[in-house]
Amino acid sequence: MTSIDAALPAVAALPRRQSRLSAAWAAARKKPLGTVCLVVIVIYWAMAILAPIVSRTGYNEPLYGPPFHGPSWQYWFGTDDSGRDVYSRVVWAARTDLLVSLITSVVGVSGAVLVGLISGYFGGLVDMLVQRLVDAIQALPGLILLLVVVAIFGTNIAIAMSVITILTIPIGARIIRSDVLQLRQMQYVEAARSVGAGDWRIMTRHIFRGVMPTAIVLATIALGANLLVEASLAFLGMVSSQYPDWGLMLNSGALGTMEQAPWLAVVPGLAITIIVFAYSMFGDALRDILDPKLRGIT
Amino acid sequence: MSSSDRELREAARIFKEQQRQRVTKRLSRRRVLSGSAILAAGGILAACGGSSKNSSSTPSGGGSTAAPSGSATAAGGGGSTAGGEIPAPLASLEYVKKYNWRNLKWGGTPYIGGTLQAAGFPPPDWNLMTTQTLTQFPPYYNGLYYSALHAGLDLDTAAIEPDLVTKAEHSDDYLTWTFTLPQNVYFHDIDPVNGAQMTSADVKFSFERYIDTSLWNLPLSEVDHITAPDPYTVQFTLKTPALKFPDALALPYYQVFNEKHYDNQDKFKTQPIGTGAFILKDSKALQISHAVRNPKYWDTARWLKGYENAKLPFVDNYVSTYYSDIASLEAGLRGQSVDCADLEGQLPSVLEDLLKANPKLQVTTDAEWALTPHRVFLNWQNKYFSDVRVRQALSMALDREQIVQVALGGAGVAASSPVPYDQMGLDGPPALKDMGKYMQFDPKGAKDLLKQAGYEDGFNFTAQQASATVPSWMTLVQKFWKDIGVNMKIETTPPLGTTTALQKGTFDAVLSNSEGSVLGYDIDQVMRPMFGVGSAANYAKVNDSELNTIMDKIHSSTDPDEWTSLAKQAFDTFNKNQDVIYVHGFHTWYAAQPWVHTIANTYYTTIANYAASNYRNVWVDDTAPGGRGGKKATA
Numbered sequence: 007m008t009s010i011d012a013a014l015p016a017v018a019a020l021p022r023r024q025s026r027l028s029a030a031w032a033a034a035r036k037k038p039l040g041t042v043c044l045v046v047i048v049i050y051w052a053m054a055i056l057a058p059i060v061s062r063t064g065y066n067e068p069l070y071g072p073p074f075h076g077p078s079w080q081y082w083f084g085t086d087d088s089g090r091d092v093y094s095r096v097v098w099a100a101r102t103d104l105l106v107s108l109i110t111s112v113v114g115v116s117g118a119v120l121v122g123l124i125s126g127y128f129g130g131l132v133d134m135l136v137q138r139l140v141d142a143i144q145a146l147p148g149l150i151l152l153l154v155v156v157a158i159f160g161t162n163i164a165i166a167m168s169v170i171t172i173l174t175i176p177i178g179a180r181i182i183r184s185d186v187l188q189l190r191q192m193q194y195v196e197a198a199r200s201v202g203a204g205d206w207r208i209m210t211r212h213i214f215r216g217v218m219p220t221a222i223v224l225a226t227i228a229l230g231a232n233l234l235v236e237a238s239l240a241f242l243g244m245v246s247s248q249y250p251d252w253g254l255m256l257n258s259g260a261l262g263t264m265e266q267a268p269w270l271a272v273v274p275g276l277a278i279t280i281i282v283f284a285y286s287m288f289g290d291a292l293r294d295i296l297d298p299k300l301r302g303i304t
Numbered sequence: 305m306s307s308s309d310r311e312l313r314e315a316a317r318i319f320k321e322q323q324r325q326r327v328t329k330r331l332s333r334r335r336v337l338s339g340s341a342i343l344a345a346g347g348i349l350a351a352c353g354g355s356s357k358n359s360s361s362t363p364s365g366g367g368s369t370a371a372p373s374g375s376a377t378a379a380g381g382g383g384s385t386a387g388g389e390i391p392a393p394l395a396s397l398e399y400v401k402k403y404n405w406r407n408l409k410w411g412g413t414p415y416i417g418g419t420l421q422a423a424g425f426p427p428p429d430w431n432l433m434t435t436q437t438l439t440q441f442p443p444y445y446n447g448l449y450y451s452a453l454h455a456g457l458d459l460d461t462a463a464i465e466p467d468l469v470t471k472a473e474h475s476d477d478y479l480t481w482t483f484t485l486p487q488n489v490y491f492h493d494i495d496p497v498n499g500a501q502m503t504s505a506d507v508k509f510s511f512e513r514y515i516d517t518s519l520w521n522l523p524l525s526e527v528d529h530i531t532a533p534d535p536y537t538v539q540f541t542l543k544t545p546a547l548k549f550p551d552a553l554a555l556p557y558y559q560v561f562n563e564k565h566y567d568n569q570d571k572f573k574t575q576p577i578g579t580g581a582f583i584l585k586d587s588k589a590l591q592i593s594h595a596v597r598n599p600k601y602w603d604t605a606r607w608l609k610g611y612e613n614a615k616l617p618f619v620d621n622y623v624s625t626y627y628s629d630i631a632s633l634e635a636g637l638r639g640q641s642v643d644c645a646d647l648e649g650q651l652p653s654v655l656e657d658l659l660k661a662n663p664k665l666q667v668t669t670d671a672e673w674a675l676t677p678h679r680v681f682l683n684w685q686n687k688y689f690s691d692v693r694v695r696q697a698l699s700m701a702l703d704r705e706q707i708v709q710v711a712l713g714g715a716g717v718a719a720s721s722p723v724p725y726d727q728m729g730l731d732g733p734p735a736l737k738d739m740g741k742y743m744q745f746d747p748k749g750a751k752d753l754l755k756q757a758g759y760e761d762g763f764n765f766t767a768q769q770a771s772a773t774v775p776s777w778m779t780l781v782q783k784f785w786k787d788i789g790v791n792m793k794i795e796t797t798p799p800l801g802t803t804t805a806l807q808k809g810t811f812d813a814v815l816s817n818s819e820g821s822v823l824g825y826d827i828d829q830v831m832r833p834m835f836g837v838g839s840a841a842n843y844a845k846v847n848d849s850e851l852n853t854i855m856d857k858i859h860s861s862t863d864p865d866e867w868t869s870l871a872k873q874a875f876d877t878f879n880k881n882q883d884v885i886y887v888h889g890f891h892t893w894y895a896a897q898p899w900v901h902t903i904a905n906t907y908y909t910t911i912a913n914y915a916a917s918n919y920r921n922v923w924v925d926d927t928a929p930g931g932r933g934g935k936k937a938t939a
Contacts, residue, residue, distance in 0.1 A: 243772025
């Protein structure tokens with residue numbers, strides 16, 4: 007006589023689902039560099055958000071110390087040409103740069119997801135038109151386009167942010183589209199369609215969830231890339247802001263007083279380097295963790 | 305015709321001399337009273353030494369006017385310093401005293417040939433009518449007058465000298481100016497001009513085009529008509545008297561060219577064809593230009609004792625290279641690939657770092673670049689700034705001395721105004737304390753004035769500026785105004801953005817490094833366009849009736865003494881009414897390698913700017929690297 011329980015061992019052999027905490031710990035151990043970078047990013051975000059508490063002065067307080075005073079216990083990162091505390095300005099600038107990179111990345115990647123979803127899901131003429139538009143935008147050299155737009159419309163930071171956002175869309179849209187092309191062939195999508203789910207429901211409830219890991223990775227990488235683009239523009243003097251910005255600080259430090267007061271260029275330069283590196287490495291680690299292919303699940 | 309240009313300059317020189325003697329007398333009296341007779345005698349001697357300035361009016365070509373009226377330079381041999389005491393107001397400025405043009409070796413034995421590698425600004429095109437960078441043109445052309453830079457001059461003034469003029473005369477009413485031209489001047493041998501002789505017809509044609517076509521026609525707006533009675537005489541008839549008309553002609557905008565050249569517009573825009581010391585061989589905009597000696601150049605080193613007949617230019621090749629940033633320029637000066645460079649706007653510590661690396665570098669500076677101070681244009685059409693009390697309050701809120709110390713590293717003068725000090729017969733910038741109560745730092749007084757104006761709680765406004773990053777002096781102005789409750793938001797615009805805003809009047813305030821400068825060598829040229837009602841260059845829409853009255857008197861004045869007195873009145877009125885907020889003037893810096901001779905800067909300009917005609921007077925000695933020095937001349 008066969009016991010019903012005899013059929014159960016297969017089920018019992020399934021691995022136990024990890025708690026989120028232990029999954030995160032496992033991921034951290036697996037990707038130590040990514041973990042360190044995450045810590046750096048968290049510190050950076052905290053510094054930006056808590057700038058009024060963490061900084062020693064306001065973002066624009068001249069005559070805090072003597073001009074061009076080198077780094078010391080009193081002035082950790084030295085002072086600039088107006089006697090402003092460079093440490094405080096670097097902290098306040100973190101806020102500007104975080105805001106710029108966050109807005110451009112979130113909005114840009116959201117746009118990319120929308121475009122990629124529509125293009126990949128509907129295919130045909132819609133796909134062709136959208137992809138040619140994406141091709142056209144991608145054919146334009148990004149930095150040159152930015153320089154032209156800024157030259158025409160001015161150096162207001164909002165204009166630079168708009169263009170960076172627009173440039174973020176096609177890169178992401180292409181990647182998302184390729185994911186959608188695969189996902190729409192999946193059986194669960196076919197199943198949803200067979201039970202009468204509409205296009206909108208399939209896209210939002212089934213395919214969108216499938217592309218989320220890719221979108222998160224894209225956003226993480228875009229955070230660093232967009233920060234770098236904005237800093238480059240600011241360094242070239244094509245962005246203006248009444249608030250401190252690492253690129254602007256680098257511009258005045260590197261072009262005017264590199265030899266006399268190297269800390270003015272080195273400190274914001276290091277800040278940009280560290281944060282962009284952290285975003286990039288964390289993005290890579292995240293991709294490795296979230297991508298089912300790289301996890302060996304498929 | 306009654307008086308020549310030389311006489312005019314002699315009158316100015318005598319006036320200066322009288323001023324200096326008055327200073328000497330005051331000095332002597334004080335010291336005698338204090339019982340220090342020996343010191344008093346020393347003071348007198350020192351003051352006498354200081355009077356060795358020279359208001360040269362050396363004529364060009366083989367003209368009939370007299371030789372320079374005395375020389376401060378001992379030329380010949382290995383060259384010697386210009387000597388003479390630095391006037392007290394200048395000597396009190398640390399860097400002006402230390403890096404004074406008098407300390408350089410002037411004159412001596414020239415070297416012929418070689419290559420001069422200057423830092424410059426090859427322009428986008430060579431169209432004399434439209435280019436924004438006219439300072440590059442003078443090596444290839446000549447004007448009627450020029451801002452000179454050589455041995456035997458007083459470089460604390462504009463040092464205007466005749467160029468294509470051998471004799472200048474004016475009518476008693478200063479309405480007609482007649483210039484005699486040299487007869488040995490030829491254009492470059494380039495098609496379509498092909499080495500034609502320069503005549504009065506060329507001068508007439510050139511100036512008529514400047515008046516009807518040039519972007520820079522404002523200083524010639526008072527010219528009624530020009531005639532050429534004979535091939536070597538040209539006559540300008542003016543609408544109103546102009547005591548200092550040659551000063552306007554000395555602006556580098558006005559170079560003489562040929563009609564055939566102008567008719568061939570393609571050539572006119574791409575190839576300078578003038579009578580200048582150099583012939584342009586090739587030029588890449590904002591990169592590099594190469595020029596060679598004009599073998600038929602007409603002028604000689606008339607100012608160089610013992611070598612008066614030496615043909616100019618001294619060097620065979622003149623290369624002008626553009627350096628887009630100060631770091632590469634400094635590297636060029638250290639690496640000896642740059643012979644000379646304008647280092648405008650640099651802090652003294654930058655220059656001193658350069659000197660550490662290259663101790664023989666010749667660095668000169670002057671009190672301020674007279675015509676490009678740092679200032680704030682406040683739009684008089686704005687309700688706040690039309691009130692004189694608000695402007696006065698904003699001025700009083702500024703600690704100018706601290707701004708100079710912090711923002712300029714001490715390399716500037718707190719007392720800046722649109723009236724250059726030499727126009728008031730002074731030897732140096734006036735002390736800040738002598739500029740009236742509204743120029744003094746007095747935050748309490750400033751707040752009282754704001755209260756009287758009805759703005760006890762201050763107000764907010766936006767100011768535009770064009771530098772890539774906000775310069776230190778602007779940050780400090782912002783801070784001092786914030787301290788009295790006036791919040792200025794600084795908005796950065798593209799490079800030409802502030803100029804456009806100034807021209808259109810679409811601004812509340814513009815923080816200006818140099819934008820909107822109306823350049824010239826005298827107060828009438830500078831002030832009338834900038835503050836005259838209805839003038840296109842009156843960007844701040846200034847309407848100061850008191851100042852207008854004085855400017856009108858200056859404009860019609862034909863008496864040098866009266867002119868000087870009116871300049872002082874204009875100075876006092878401007879300081880009282882704060883029509884535009886002048887924050888400070890900054891020292892101009894010029895650096896040249898030790899093998900480069902006859903190069904410095906003047907109170908008004910540098911060789912890289914308005915004194916660019918002087919490359920013909922520069923020589924490179926045989927210590928230059930790479931064998932690019934010249935060969936020692938024989939007397």
